[in-house]
Amino acid sequence: MIKVLLVDDESWNRDIVRTFGSWDKLGMEIAGEAEDGIEALRLMEQISPQIVITDMRMPGVDGVRLMNSLYDYFPKVKIVVVSGYDDFKYAQNAMRFRAIDYLLKPIDPKELNAVLLRCKQELEISSREQGTLALDLDVSISLSSYKQLLRVHFNELNVEGVTTVLQGMGFGLEKSGIGKPGLLWQVAQEMLLLLKELMKANAIEADTLQVEIHPEVLSSCENTTSFLLQHYAENLEHLIGQRKFKNKLNLEEVRQYIDHHFAEAVTLDAMARAFFVSKEYLSKVFKLEYGLNVTDYILNLRMEKAKAWLADESIPIKTVAEIIGYEDIGYFYRVFKKHYGIAPGEMRKQGQV
Template sequence: MIKVLLVDDESWNRDIVRTFGSWEEHGMEIAGEAEDGREALRLTEELSPQIVITDMRMPGADGVMLMNNLHAEYPEIKVIVVSGYDDFNYAQNAIRYGAVDYLLKPIDPKELNAVLDKCRRELEEAERGQRAYALDIEVSLCLSSYKQLMRVHFNELNTEGVNLVLAGIRRELELGGAKGSAAFRQAASEMLLLLKELMRGNRLEDELLKAEISHDALASAADVEAYLKALYGGSLELLIGQRKFKNKLNLDEVRQYIDGHFAEAVTLEGLARAFFVSKEYLSKVFKLEYGCNVTDYILGLRMDKAKEWLADENIPIKTVAELAGYEDVGYFYRVFKKHYGVAPGEMRKQNASLKMSNSEG
């Protein structure tokens, strides 16, 4: 039931509102009554009403004071203003603080019930919006780990891995309570956006990605999987064809790829698969060219970027670790200290002290 709070210093006025309102018909109940704004605020905190019907002229804390506080602390509450005076100043205050409507005494039952119905519809619409937003967050959180896996498998040309990710997304949509076309559309849209990003990152354009998502592709979780599998499969074929066309390993391309994906789970095996060479050969020629093996090169990139991000005190150390590709913050601390000889927090303090001494100088 929608809770309603009545506020008026005259009990007989509250009786009239209580009598004229079709409360059950609107799914409402009068949860409490107050004689002034101060008591109304106390009851608002105690009862959590969704609607407040208040008189404007009351001794002590009047309706203006009440609306001011409700607007600041409980902006989601619907306020209906009632006044015995056709006072433009009161009407202005009612509008300024977001009143749903302004009713003049003597109250017309039809007008009262019309505005109650308006409040009910607005509250229901807001609740539907909140549910949709919660579903959006749920779907996005569900997709986040799959997106990380997809980036690795796609860039390594691992078709089997790509299909396993899409099958996992289908199971999540089926078992995780995410039902309906809205959730299916969001999952399809987010994964399509990721695919466009991956294609651009590999300097490829795919005409298939320019088509709109068809209604048939959103009929079920299985249809979403089939739709994405066709798009990802076709795009992978294009990328594989591009890589195979280059019959000679270009180490500069390998290095550029690592530079752009160092925060992901890049491995020697994955790189070798992506560039159609053996991992032994790739490891050997990479070290000859750059003076270090692939693993050390990736570590160096991660540490350089982590050091750079630590210089910005607005970025939490946990976020620095994640940006550098480390989900385990403790492991990040150990690797960082081994690489630089100081812990991340200590380096941040050193940077802060250096900035302070420079500014004083």
């Protein structure tokens, strides 16, 4: 049996995972449960699980520090992260390519079991192809620049841009010698994980990602690329159809789009293209509805999120800045101080967060 460790300080969250998982069918068992990272690491030594399902926010040693320790001392363990939308960017930043997948609360039973199945399949591949795991980080690093470009093109509904990036990725992977089935499995999983993120952020159902990856998909870089192109294109065309043929602009959908993308380089021009309206019209109706123009709404949202993250003193201020979309920490300090009248470090010291 494949052993699974659940890590969450809320017992009801562990109950949900325990109830929804098809453990017997997947040949798995919950071998242990922990309420924080310290207890989880102790159980790692005792029960040697192959899969760890962990929440991000816990007292003491949280999900971030737990994953860092697992990366250092248990590199073969498969990690599944559980988080809410408020933790979304934090989870992405903290995972640093180590997690197999993340589950958004409330947990969907189908998604949970699809993730568990992927973990099982990866464990089986790993056992057949020893030496593959050592290259995991190299593969992830090679994909990072393509992921950034895909986010931009997908959110701007740029089909040609998405196609060009994925084709370039396939060529780059082949040139780098990433052609083993185990490595191509990782490529397919990481890029499907990104697609899942993009779909959820644009309010599209994620059923497409619960497909089986047949062996022929992993037989070459070309086949893996074609597989990904098909799924990206299908979902992007679906999103375009939803947006383009609506009779009326849904401002709540626009607001939700901003709420999910506030940490990215969201511009009025890009949003207008994404919702098939003029930027003048979008700006006008958004301000009439919410009392703020798009730029000010994004700024306020970023500052609210920054203040909330500052309350967790285990998170460096630089990381807080990155989570909400500021790569230049100096600029973040200036914007934050102008907004709140106090520097982020001082606000944290004075306990005003």
